[in-house]
Amino acid sequence: MYPKSLAELIESFRKLPGVGEKTAERYALWATEMNEEVVNEFAKSLVNVKTKLHKCKICGNLSEDDVCEVCNDSSRNNKMILVVQSPKDVIAMERLEEFRGVYHVLGGLISSSKGVMPEDLSINSLIDRAKNADEVVLATNTTMDGETTAMYLNKLLQENCPDVLVTRIAHGLPSGGFLDYADEMTLAHALSGRNKM
Numbered sequence: 001m002y003p004k005s006l007a008e009l010i011e012s013f014r015k016l017p018g019v020g021e022k023t024a025e026r027y028a029l030w031a032t033e034m035n036e037e038v039v040n041e042f043a044k045s046l047v048n049v050k051t052k053l054h055k056c057k058i059c060g061n062l063s064e065d066d067v068c069e070v071c072n073d074s075s076r077n078n079k080m081i082l083v084v085q086s087p088k089d090v091i092a093m094e095r096l097e098e099f100r101g102v103y104h105v106l107g108g109l110i111s112s113s114k115g116v117m118p119e120d121l122s123i124n125s126l127i128d129r130a131k132n133a134d135e136v137v138l139a140t141n142t143t144m145d146g147e148t149t150a151m152y153l154n155k156l157l158q159e160n161c162p163d164v165l166v167t168r169i170a171h172g173l174p175s176g177g178f179l180d181y182a183d184e185m186t187l188a189h190a191l192s193g194r195n196k197m
C-alpha cells in the first residue's frame with residue numbers, strides 16, 4: 001500500500017523507542033513534506049552520531065575527541081570517580097551541575113537474565129583508575145541488576161584498592177527507576193546522601 005521508499009522510512013522510524021506504526025507513518029509523511037535541506041540535515045545528524053562519536057578512552061563517556069570534555073577539564077577532581085551504567089547517566093548528572101568529580105561508564109550492568117557478565121563491562125579499567133582515586137561512588141540504578149553490579153564492584157574494589165573509599169548513592173531513587181529519569185532534586189539528594197559501602 002505504501003510506495004517502497006515510504007514503507008522503508010516507516011520501518012526505520014518504527015525502530016525508535018516508543019514509536020508505533022501510526023507515529024512512524026506520521027514522521028515519514030512529515031519527511032515527504034519538509035524541504036530538502038531540512039531532511040538532509042536530519043539525515044546527516046543521524047549519521048554523524050555514529051561516525052563522529054566514540055567512547056572516551058579514559059572514562060567511556062561519549063566524545064568526539066579521544067578524551068571527553070569532563071576528563072579533559074583540569075578543574076574537575078579526578079580523585080573522585082562516579083560509576084554509572086551509560087552515557088545518559090552522565091548527561092543527567094552533568095545537567096545538575098553539582099558533581100565536580102569524573103565519571104566511569106560501565107557500558108551496561110551485570111545481568112544473569114540478559115546474560116551480561118562482568119567481562120562484558122569496562123571493569124578492569126575502573127580498577128586501574130580507582131588505584132589513584134580517593135573515592136569511588138557507585139551510582140548504578142536501584143534495580144536488581146544495578147544492585148548486583150554495585151555489590152560486585154564493591155567487593156572487587158575492596159580487594160584491589162583497599163585504601164579507596166567506596167560509596168553508594170543513597171536509595172532516594174524509586175525502586176526500578178533509572179538514574180536519568182529521576183527528577184533533579186532526587187538525584188541531588190541521592191548524591192549528597194551517599195553511604196559508605
Ligand SMILES: [Zn+2]
Nearest residue numbers: 056059068071
Ligand atoms: Zn572521559
